[in-house]
Amino acid sequence: MLIDVLDALVGAGCTPTVVSTAPIEDERVTDRATVTVDDRSLTTTVNARLAEGTPALVLMADLPLVGATDIHHLTDSDADITIAPGLGGGTNALVVRDPAFQVDYHGASYLDHRQAAAELGASVETVDSRRLATDIDEPADLAEVLIHGSGAAHDWLVEAGFELETSSGRVGVQRAE
Amino acid sequence: MLIDVLDALVGAGCTPTVVSTAPIEDERVTDRATVTVDDRSLTTTVNARLAEGTPALVLMADLPLVGATDIHHLTDSDADITIAPGLGGGTNALVVRDPAFQVDYHGASYLDHRQAAAELGASVETVDSRRLATDIDEPADLAEVLIHGSGAAHDWLVEAGFELETSSGRVGVQRAE
Numbered sequence: 001m002l003i004d005v006l007d008a009l010v011g012a013g014c015t016p017t018v019v020s021t022a023p024i025e026d027e028r029v030t031d032r033a034t035v036t037v038d039d040r041s042l043t044t045t046v047n048a049r050l051a052e053g054t055p056a057l058v059l060m061a062d063l064p065l066v067g068a069t070d071i072h073h074l075t076d077s078d079a080d081i082t083i084a085p086g087l088g089g090g091t092n093a094l095v096v097r098d099p100a101f102q103v104d105y106h107g108a109s110y111l112d113h114r115q116a117a118a119e120l121g122a123s124v125e126t127v128d129s130r131r132l133a134t135d136i137d138e139p140a141d142l143a144e145v146l147i148h149g150s151g152a153a154h155d156w157l158v159e160a161g162f163e164l165e166t167s168s169g170r171v172g173v174q175r176a177e
Numbered sequence: 178m179l180i181d182v183l184d185a186l187v188g189a190g191c192t193p194t195v196v197s198t199a200p201i202e203d204e205r206v207t208d209r210a211t212v213t214v215d216d217r218s219l220t221t222t223v224n225a226r227l228a229e230g231t232p233a234l235v236l237m238a239d240l241p242l243v244g245a246t247d248i249h250h251l252t253d254s255d256a257d258i259t260i261a262p263g264l265g266g267g268t269n270a271l272v273v274r275d276p277a278f279q280v281d282y283h284g285a286s287y288l289d290h291r292q293a294a295a296e297l298g299a300s301v302e303t304v305d306s307r308r309l310a311t312d313i314d315e316p317a318d319l320a321e322v323l324i325h326g327s328g329a330a331h332d333w334l335v336e337a338g339f340e341l342e343t344s345s346g347r348v349g350v351q352r353a354e
Contacts (some may be wrong), residue, residue: 085324108341108348128306
């Protein structure tokens with residue numbers, strides 16, 4: 001999934017930095033991005049990066065459907081804070097142009113980030129995108145990758161024997177024996 | 178949810194017909210739309226409507242986040258078939274401009290509809306929208322309405338005592354005792 005996200009970023013002309021809790025030596029990552037190790041919490045780490053400079057684009061690594069077009073939608077916005085919410089109220093992507101803004105990824109962070117922006121008097125734009133909203137948290141989320149994906153995560157699932165399971169209401173996944 | 182969908186359609190300048198399995202006398206519906214009773218399966222009913230004339234926009238009633246802008250995104254497309262997929266591979270919205278196209282809502286209908294279009298040589302556009310993708314099937318889906326909604330379904334949930342439940346990973350809902 002990280003490789004798909006990096007492909008989208010590089011395809012959109014960005015020069016990404018991967019912030020990881022452990023070193024990454026996989027060349028598919030290191031060929032596309034600089035890797036920085038930081039084992040603090042997500043919120044603390046992102047706020048430390050924002051303190052180093054804005055504007056900044058903060059993108060989660062579990063968004064295997066994202067494409068370069070989606071990155072442009074985010075970076076083309078002139079708002080002080082641009083948010084692509086995830087399913088369940090998370091913040092999957094964020095463009096911060098106001099240097100005073102700080103993140104808090106706990107709970108329904110989309111609402112908290114809107115509130116924080118309002119308190120700063122910062123303008124907010126919400127990007128409406130299914131691809132940016134689809135973070136992969138639960139096994140059933142893998143169905144989205146099989147249905148809509150075309151990158152590394154999709155190919156890995158297919159090679160590992162995962163396929164759609166359509167017998168119940170909403171489509172899920174199963175792994176071939 | 179139906180009222181929210183009708184508000185979006187009317188706001189976009191459409192004159193909607195509600196196809197229902199039973200009569201609807203609620204004035205919030207009849208003031209906004211013509212109601213037609215048809216108790217056949219969804220697939221049979223929609224194909225019968227398409228046979229009466231295209232282009233046609235087919236929108237599910239359980240999309241409480243949809244707005245007039247989203248309707249314009251669908252109807253502005255020149256493609257023979259325009260699809261807004263739902264989560265789990267469903268087809269939440271469809272614009273059919275090719276009179277030979279027929280629907281089949283069983284299973285991962287997004288993929289089946291793409292396949293059917295390809296067999297007809299019909300062009301396909303997929304609309305990438307979280308709001309159009311968010312159909313309300315499961316209790317957890319109600320969190321999306323509380324987070325992002327602003328219409329009748331949102332207001333009903335609030336009045337009925339539903340609130341966000343943020344103690345677990347993905348945000349859910351609970352009803353106040």
